[in-house]
Amino acid sequence: MSRSNRVPYEAPTDDGRFGDYGGRFVAETLIHALDELTRLYASVSRDSAFQAALARELKDYVGRPTPLYRADRLTEHAGGARIYLKREDLNHTGAHKINNTVGQAMLASRMGKTRLIAETGAGQHGVATATVAARLGLECRVYMGSEDIARQSINVYRMKLLGAEVAPVNAGSRTLKDAMNEAMRDWVTNVDNTHYIIGSVAGPHPYPMLVRDFQAVIGNEAKEQCLAAEGRLPDLLVACVGGGSNAMGLFYPFVDDDGVDIVGVEAGGEGLGTGRHAAPLNAGTPGVLHGSRTYLMDDESGQIAETHSISAGLDYPGVGPEHAFWKDLGRARYASVTDDEALAAFRVLNQTEGIMPALESSHAVAWTLREAARRPREDIILVNLSGRGDKDIHTVAAIDGIEV
Amino acid sequence: MSRLAKRFASLARDGRKALNTYIVAGDPVPEATVPAMHALVAGGADLIELGVPFSDPEAEGPTIQAGIERALAHGVTLGDVMDMVSAFRRDDRDTPVVLMGYLNPFLRMGYEDFCTQAVAADVDGVIVVNLPPEEAGTFQEALRSRHMDLVLLVAPTTTAERAAYIAGQGSGFLYYVSYKGVTGARHADAADVAKRLTGIRAVAGGLPVLVGFGIKDGASAAAIAPHADGVVVGSALVDTMGSTPVAGIGNRLKAQVRDIRDALD
Numbered sequence: 001m002s003r004s005n006r007v008p009y010e011a012p013t014d015d016g017r018f019g020d021y022g023g024r025f026v027a028e029t030l031i032h033a034l035d036e037l038t039r040l041y042a043s044v045s046r047d048s049a050f051q052a053a054l055a056r057e058l059k060d061y062v063g064r065p066t067p068l069y070r071a072d073r074l075t076e077h078a079g080g081a082r083i084y085l086k087r088e089d090l091n092h093t094g095a096h097k098i099n100n101t102v103g104q105a106m107l108a109s110r111m112g113k114t115r116l117i118a119e120t121g122a123g124q125h126g127v128a129t130a131t132v133a134a135r136l137g138l139e140c141r142v143y144m145g146s147e148d149i150a151r152q153s154i155n156v157y158r159m160k161l162l163g164a165e166v167a168p169v170n171a172g173s174r175t176l177k178d179a180m181n182e183a184m185r186d187w188v189t190n191v192d193n194t195h196y197i198i199g200s201v202a203g204p205h206p207y208p209m210l211v212r213d214f215q216a217v218i219g220n221e222a223k224e225q226c227l228a229a230e231g232r233l234p235d236l237l238v239a240c241v242g243g244g245s246n247a248m249g250l251f252y253p254f255v256d257d258d259g260v261d262i263v264g265v266e267a268g269g270e271g272l273g274t275g276r277h278a279a280p281l282n283a284g285t286p287g288v289l290h291g292s293r294t295y296l297m298d299d300e301s302g303q304i305a306e307t308h309s310i311s312a313g314l315d316y317p318g319v320g321p322e323h324a325f326w327k328d329l330g331r332a333r334y335a336s337v338t339d340d341e342a343l344a345a346f347r348v349l350n351q352t353e354g355i356m357p358a359l360e361s362s363h364a365v366a367w368t369l370r371e372a373a374r375r376p377r378e379d380i381i382l383v384n385l386s387g388r389g390d391k392d393i394h395t396v397a398a399i400d401g402i403e404v
Numbered sequence: 405m406s407r408l409a410k411r412f413a414s415l416a417r418d419g420r421k422a423l424n425t426y427i428v429a430g431d432p433v434p435e436a437t438v439p440a441m442h443a444l445v446a447g448g449a450d451l452i453e454l455g456v457p458f459s460d461p462e463a464e465g466p467t468i469q470a471g472i473e474r475a476l477a478h479g480v481t482l483g484d485v486m487d488m489v490s491a492f493r494r495d496d497r498d499t500p501v502v503l504m505g506y507l508n509p510f511l512r513m514g515y516e517d518f519c520t521q522a523v524a525a526d527v528d529g530v531i532v533v534n535l536p537p538e539e540a541g542t543f544q545e546a547l548r549s550r551h552m553d554l555v556l557l558v559a560p561t562t563t564a565e566r567a568a569y570i571a572g573q574g575s576g577f578l579y580y581v582s583y584k585g586v587t588g589a590r591h592a593d594a595a596d597v598a599k600r601l602t603g604i605r606a607v608a609g610g611l612p613v614l615v616g617f618g619i620k621d622g623a624s625a626a627a628i629a630p631h632a633d634g635v636v637v638g639s640a641l642v643d644t645m646g647s648t649p650v651a652g653i654g655n656r657l658k659a660q661v662r663d664i665r666d667a668l669d
């Protein structure tokens with residue numbers, strides 16, 4: 001179908017559906033808060049003063065635009081297509097997460113909420129939430145699985161320095177999904193004065209939509225920057241997928257650009273065949289968790305499976321519903337790389353470009369290295385480098401047998 | 405007439421309040437459930453809400469979470485829960501049993517398969533915590549075509565207009581959640597509940613309204629009951645299930661329910 005007569009992509013529907021996915025599968029107590037958030041978001045979307053204030057925040061506080069960097073030595077190492085990195089690691093606090101927390105904090109202020117809560121896996125979203133809470137003088141509580149507290153200790157301390165309370169979660173697999181359960185329980189209890197800043201394009205409507213929109217600044221900038229640098233759009237976009245916010249932020253502005261291929265990279269853990277991974281789009285089935293219908297890792301009786309990834313930010317059994325929709329539509333493909341491949345890519349990027357990626361982002365780099373080698377030199381691959389890797393130094397050092 | 409409708413009609417005739425009791429199926433061991441259900445009835449329960457274990461019970465407080473974990477440690481599935489209801493039915497044809505849980509296990513089994521098995525097991529209805537009426541369409545049709553009820557919840561944050569909509573969508577009874585929060589976290593505030601229930605009962609169209617969350621004993625049940633058609637007791641019973649040697653569960657549950665029954669009557 002030619003682009004000119006194709007209907008532009010539009011999702012979700014008013015009730016939050018992306019095809020068969022998404023929706024609002026929550027306890028009745030939360031419906032009112034979700035309605036309020038949906039209404040407010042619709043009004044600020046049309047409010048040019050709000051949009052201008054958000055743009056100012058992103059420029060002056062977050063440090064946007066982030067560069068689109070041509071990684072020549074990485075390209076040479078892979079031996080094929082030209083690789084560009086969208087440097088979300090250079091944002092204030094070191095990852096893309098703050099694009100969303102700045103926006104949601106503005107919504108929280110408009111609603112007169114005095115308290116912010118968040119779930120976090122790698123700690124980047126927790127840090128980004130604690131940061132905006134400090135800036136606005138709001139109370140902040142971040143839920144984090146005790147397993148993640150152990151492996152992301154630097155970010156835990158950062159959150160405390162920012163004045164946030166970090167609440168350890170000992171239930172279930174003690175990772176991101178359990179932190180999200182506990183954050184939902186807090187929200188049900190304190191919904192009058194509290195805004196829940198969900199950190200990815202997951203959760204009940206309107207979260208997948210509004211987090212996508214706040215993160216779309218990544219793709220909008222990248223598109224302009226690629227046109228300026230190369231005079232054309234990239235051939236391929238690559239991003240890692242945990243809940244899917246950095247990926248959707250890059251991908252969404254390109255959805256109607258049919259010539260641009262899109263690949264999301266999930267955490268293959270110890271390999272898809274071992275069951276020890278976090279790749280629901282590759283190896284899961286549709287189900288309902290945390291407010292939306294989407295691909296999940298569960299067992300045959302519907303219990304949510306325990307996941308594994310070396311990267312805390314990808315260690316989650318679900319995924320944003322819009323990615324589920326895009327998978328079924330065929331608008332994006334979803335691949336996976338293992339822990340070992342991600343680690344190798346972490347080292348390669350350090351040593352070829354002097355850039356230390358987060359272990360999450362290293363998954364996108366790892367798959368790109370494989371794919372670039374198969375593509376001609378004229379091709380352009382644009383990779384979202386979602387965050388920096390300082391938080392992961394302990395994990396990598398432990399693997400190297402070094403105590404830091 | 406459905407078993408739930410029959411039970412509420414006879415309660416109304418006698419001028420009594422409904423006592424609905426919740427335990428988690430398979431807690432603390434699968435063999436304990438059917439005897440525990442009979443003990444609830446022997447103590448004076450009018451309805452049984454049987455919790456379907458789920459790995460991520462996002463609206464439950466620590467007590468019920470712990471009960472669910474004890475059941476999951478034995479790998480209790482939705483299919484097992486229905487087997488328990490079948491076994492209960494061998495000795496009790498009259499007490500309505502409603503399954504309460506989260507959507508994913510029902511979805512994974514498939515609504516049609518679930519309904520077929522639920523009819524065979526004589527299950528009377530379901531309550532799905534994370535299934536508001538807007539999302540319930542397909543499941544509700546499947547249930548309705550087998551004459552099973554989908555019990556819906558109304559919360560303190562639900563607007564009056566929405567409460568009327570929910571009442572129109574639900575069947576069996578309407579479940580009013582007494583406070584904002586997770587199960588077992590607080591005491592139900594009788595004054596708050598009374599204020600809200602007048603409006604809700606006015607739009608309920610004759611559907612009985614039961615109040616749950618924060619009702620732990622005879623005193624709290626008796627404080628809430630005058631404003632409603634009945635009460636739901638959960639965390640307090642699950643606490644007993646977890647803290648009592650299996651052999652002693654029956655007697656303790658029966659005595660605990662008897663206390664609440666006496667306070668209600």
Ligand SMILES: Cc1ncc(COP(=O)(O)O)c(C=O)c1O
Nearest residue numbers: 124242243244245246313360387
């Ligand atoms: C640097 C980084 N990238 C990616 C992710 C994964 O989240 P998402 O898939 O929503 O971008 C995280 C989450 O913690 C992260 O910290």
